[in-house]
Amino acid sequence: MTPNAASTSSGPSRRSFLASTAVATAAVAGGMPLLTACGGSDSGSREGATSGKAADKLIPTYVASTVAKPDLPSKNGSSVGYTSKVDLAALETSIPNKLGTGAPLTIMSPLWGTPPKGGCAYYKAVDAAAGTNVTWQNQDGNTYAQKLGAVLASSSIPDMVVVPSWILVSNKLPNAVIAKFMDLGPYLAGDKVKKYPNLAAIPSDSWRMSIFGGALRGIPMPSAPASFIMPYYRKDIFDKRGYSVPKSADEFLSWAKDATSAKAKVYACGDMSWVSGSIFGNAPGWNIDADGKLRYNIERPEYLEALEWTRKLFDAGVVHPDDKARTGDAGQRFTAGQILVFNSDTSAWYMKTAEQAHANPDFRIEAMDIFGADGGNPTLWASAPATIWSMIRKGASKATIENALAAANFAAAPYGTKERMLVDYGVEGTHYTVKNGVPAKNDQGNSEVINAWGMLAAPAPYFAHPDFPDIARKQAEWQQRMGAFMKKTSTYGMYIVEPTRYASLSSQFEQLQIDYVRGNKKLSDVQAAISTWRSAGGDKLRDWYKELLDKNGSGN
Structure with a gap:
């Protein structure tokens, strides 16, 4: 459930943060060539990718949610759309029994605006419902890349960390992710995920792109393939x-x-x-x-x-x-x-x-x-099927792991559930009121219910705006129309770790493009940079990709 109009005053939401990675993806297509980032291989190497049958063995079994049938089903890779009013009195429960045990859990996540105070009414309410005990280490979303890099370079890692894909364009960070975060396969691979039904309802393509270093390390926020700028x-x-x-x-x-x-x-x-x-x-x-x-x-x-x-x-x-x-x-x-x-x-x-x-x-x-x-x-x-992950640090205790997974499962609750309503709006009477069947946040809701819990995981992509249902319809229909012209690249759905020797190969292009379109560089400067890219390693990187695709098969 997308929060209402009042919530926009508190800064970007989780959905905005999620979509900002689509901006990064579109930038690649539209003139900001960033190296394809990261993945892992089934041999345990930190270079390459895991796909096909090798990936299928590592990912959770998919069990679709049956809650809240959408008014506009997915078509041509679109998100689903909900345009009918939700009966708030008839919301379903997606987690009948609390999976959290109340063990302490620290989570680092980006946040825009003023962070809510620890122990605020919103945090208490979600913890009580999920059975968790979270201490949030909210970081300024505008400088999150620097903070994440510093944390991954340190020996002190929070229990759970939100990791966005565009920050991983530096090849040092994918290697740090592989080194610092645990393999979730023993808890989520195959039918093990059925303990966490909301995580099981995340599409398989999103899980396949959550494999780093030959292991399932990320809990994904799924993206619709037709999520174009x-x-x-x-x-x-x-x-x-x-x-x-x-x-x-x-x-x-x-x-x-x-x-x-x-x-x-x-x-x-x-x-x-x-x-x-x-x-x-x-x-x-x-x-x-x-x-x-x-x-x-x-x-x-x-x-x-x-x-x-x-x-x-x-x-x-x-x-x-x-x-x-x-x-x-x-x-x-x-x-x-x-x-x-x-x-x-x-x-x-x-x-x-x-x-x-x-x-x-x-x-x-x-x-x-x-x-x-x-x-x-x-x-x-097609856009990448996953663009943000939450990850659990290596060495975490079993109690910490189980509570982190319980938190992610709660955050991934589908539309039309009590859990989704609580994550997105907080507590009725405290954080929001209902008028004509439409929830609206009050001042306390705008200051406390921002985007922390929503960063941990997400359900299959959807559009739903109780206060502006026509917008949800237009969003879904636009994606359906545009998705009819969509193709998948050869590397679709793979998270690829390139050799570190190529880490800075394309670094000059973003600024060069900015300068060229503004008239500060010549076309010949761009053409020369492309030639230099080829001779400085681009052609060798092509050979590396040929071998990768020969081994893994094409993503399309």
């Missing part, structure tokens, strides 16, 4: 000005020039880099292309085409100056009407609607269907 537009302003939604790269540029008025301080868009790769159909990371050749994303002509189109937008002056300077918040510029298009994850559709419901009742946000560059159908690439 969305190009949002101000539908209210489009309607008022009679704009048509662009359907090709050239149409977008033409519209953007018409819509921009620097004098009025209104610009067509923010930086379109995050979606340009999707428009031009470039596969993220490594993929065996239609001609049978294995390429990295920066080697394809679509990569340069996406960069050149993005640069045209900057050169035409249709991108807001603050986006060019990389300052401020594009989302705030969007709601203020200073830009009419911006890119973000699926959560922005609800969050912006809820945020503006009272401040600007005329505000309408929609997501453009992603178009192919030439106006035809797009070629889209």
Whole structure:
């Protein structure tokens, strides 16, 4: 259950945090080539990946949840959607018996805003329901990468740690994950997971991507394959000005020039880099292309085409100056009407609607269907089935392990259950009230029910907004439409640990792309960097990937 409008004031939610990894994934496709990160091999090596039959032996048995049949089933890799009101008096129980024993448990997790006080009413209520005794070590979400790196380099690891995928792009961190976190297979592999029914209901693809160093080490937050970055537009302003939604790269540029008025301080868009790769159909990371050749994303002509189109937008002056300077918040510029298009994850559709419901009742946000560059159908690439994990430190006692798994199982409760309601909203009367069947957080709910418990695990992907059910329908239907054009890369669903000698091979490209689209570098600089990448190890890394895919098979 997605928290209501009031909750948006407390900063990014778990869903926003989760979706921010989709931003990282889209950045790979749209012009920020980060090395594919991490995985493990069935031989116990810290390099490679585990997939196919070898992975099947390590993952939990899948047992789908039967709670709350969705109004919009998954289609073409979409999340499911719930658009009907939930009977809060008839919520089901997904955990009939407490699995926690009350043993102490420390958890490190990112959090935005002011952390709730230890022992607050929300923490007490969830602990009481789950049978846990959690001490939260909440860290600033904006600097979590630095904190996680420092903790993994130390000898003092909390019992449970939330680990996001985009932080693992450094090859030192995957190795640290393998060294510092335990194999969960003895507790979750095969039918063992049935002790934890909510974890058993997490899709198998998400578990397969939770294998590091040949062992199941992560409890995943699953992602829908059709979780693409969305190009949002101000539908209210489009309607008022009679704009048509662009359907090709050239149409977008033409519209953007018409819509921009620097004098009025209104610009067509923010930086379109995050979606340009999707428009031009470039596969993220490594993929065996239609001609049978294995390429990295920066080697394809679509990569340069996406960069050149993005640069045209900057050169035409249709991108807001603050986006060019990389300052401020594009989302705030969007709601203020200073830009009419911006890119973000699926959560922005609800969050912006809820945020503006009272401040600007005329505000309408929609997501453009992603178009192919030439106006035809797009070629889209499936998102990773897992992007964030919670992990348990090696050496933890049996009591600690069992309580950590009990906590994750509680956090993964499906939509339509008492446990999901408690995690997302807290206690009725204390943290929220119900009006016309819709829960709404009060001030205490906004200060205490933020995103700590929701970071440990999640159910199969879904959209549900009791206060704005139409948004859930639109989100699901958009993913269904776009998923019809989706393909999977050769490395889909694998968490791959590359050899450390290639760790910095692609590090220059992110800044180079930022500089190029803003006119500070030449196309020849990008082309030279690609040539250097090949000679400095890219071609050898290709050979390594060929061997990996020969051994593991293709992810598509």
